[in-house]
Amino acid sequence: MQPLLVLGLLLASFLPMPELPEVETTRLGISPHVIGRKISEVIVRRWDLRWPVSPELPELEGQTFLSVERRSKYLLMEASGGRMLMVHLGMSGSLRVVSPGEEWRKHDHIGITLKGGMQLRYHDPRRFGMMLVVPISEIPKHKLLVNLGPEPLEENFTAQHLHMALRNKTIALKVAVMDAKVVVGVGNIYASESLFRAGIHPALPANKLTKPKAEKLVAAIKEVLAESIAQGGTTLRDFLNSDGQPGYFKQRLFVYGRKGEACRVCGAEISHSVMGQRATFWCAGCQRR
DNA sequence: CAAGATTCCTGGTGGC
DNA sequence: TGCCACCAGGAATCTT
Numbered sequence: 001m002q003p004l005l006v007l008g009l010l011l012a013s014f015l016p017m018p019e020l021p022e023v024e025t026t027r028l029g030i031s032p033h034v035i036g037r038k039i040s041e042v043i044v045r046r047w048d049l050r051w052p053v054s055p056e057l058p059e060l061e062g063q064t065f066l067s068v069e070r071r072s073k074y075l076l077m078e079a080s081g082g083r084m085l086m087v088h089l090g091m092s093g094s095l096r097v098v099s100p101g102e103e104w105r106k107h108d109h110i111g112i113t114l115k116g117g118m119q120l121r122y123h124d125p126r127r128f129g130m131m132l133v134v135p136i137s138e139i140p141k142h143k144l145l146v147n148l149g150p151e152p153l154e155e156n157f158t159a160q161h162l163h164m165a166l167r168n169k170t171i172a173l174k175v176a177v178m179d180a181k182v183v184v185g186v187g188n189i190y191a192s193e194s195l196f197r198a199g200i201h202p203a204l205p206a207n208k209l210t211k212p213k214a215e216k217l218v219a220a221i222k223e224v225l226a227e228s229i230a231q232g233g234t235t236l237r238d239f240l241n242s243d244g245q246p247g248y249f250k251q252r253l254f255v256y257g258r259k260g261e262a263c264r265v266c267g268a269e270i271s272h273s274v275m276g277q278r279a280t281f282w283c284a285g286c287q288r289r
Numbered sequence: 290c291a292a293g294a295t296t297c298c299t300g301g302t303g304g305c
Numbered sequence: 306t307g308c309c310a311c312c313a314g315g316a317a318t319c320t321t
Contacts, residue, residue, distance in 0.1 A: 019315095090297095090316090091313085091314050091316095092300090125299055125300065126298045127299085128297065128315065128316090169291075276293080279313075
């Protein structure tokens with residue numbers, strides 16, 4: 001086996017979940033094994049994910065994967081028959097590249113066997129994920145994609161955009177940046193982390209975000225996501241690597257999950273409250289409204 | 290419209 | 306050690 005293949009397999013095998021960096025890491029990990037490969041068999045052991053797996057999925061047999069792209073946290077895999085495989089990992093889903101003979105673990109729900117001897121396997125204990133087959137022509141207007149805001153790492157996600165998008169919102173800034181219509185891919189962990197890095201209090205009413213603070217926040221979001229992608233994605237709790245090692249990014253978290261612990265910067269106790277039904281963490285010493 | 294609440298699911302956790 | 310209530314979490318959808 002070639003070293004490059006081994007590296008790819010390693011990347012693709014233990015992949016944790018939910019936030020954008022994990023999805024991007026998954027995309028990068030599976031791409032070399034999927035693009036240009038013909039699908040020889042589709043095995044669905046459970047159809048009841050967040051939404052039922054598209055009944056058309058097995059019809060992809062015989063078709064070839066042409067590309068693996070990402071929009072928000074959706075993986076978009078184009079098949080040669082004019083349809084797109086849309087995959088969302090929910091919050092506990094993962095895609096691994098395995099040998100087709102590998103024993104099926106509990107919660108392995110779908111296997112897509114590829115010509116050339118590998119299998120893309122979907123694993124998802126909580127079944128919050130989804131696997132849909134959509135005609136390519138419907139992708140641009142698809143209801144799950146059409147209202148999405150800009151990609152955080154692309155150039156059109158600017159302070160100007162953020163400022164405009166929040167101008168009529170009175171909700172907490174932290175809740176607002178998690179709104180996919182404002183910007184995609186900023187999940188619960190990264191919302192708290194970005195605000196910490198930008199020095200802004202999460203409870204600030206979104207419409208009170210000044211332009212300079214918007215600049216800081218946009219920069220922080222880009223920085224935190226890019227860093228995490230470079231690290232291979234955060235892994236927490238059930239997103240442990242298959243060898244049981246906790247994810248490497250965890251030790252880089254400044255506030256998330258650190259309620260009552262000392263701020264790594266100023267030493268103050270990290271605060272916690274629930275905003276928008278989600279756990280929120282911040283440092284009262286470092287973050288001001 | 291905006292904003293808050295509810296819903297899906299299972300593994301991990303804390304209390305006793 | 307066993308049992309069990311409880312919680313997290315992405316994001317659509319429902320309610321206010």
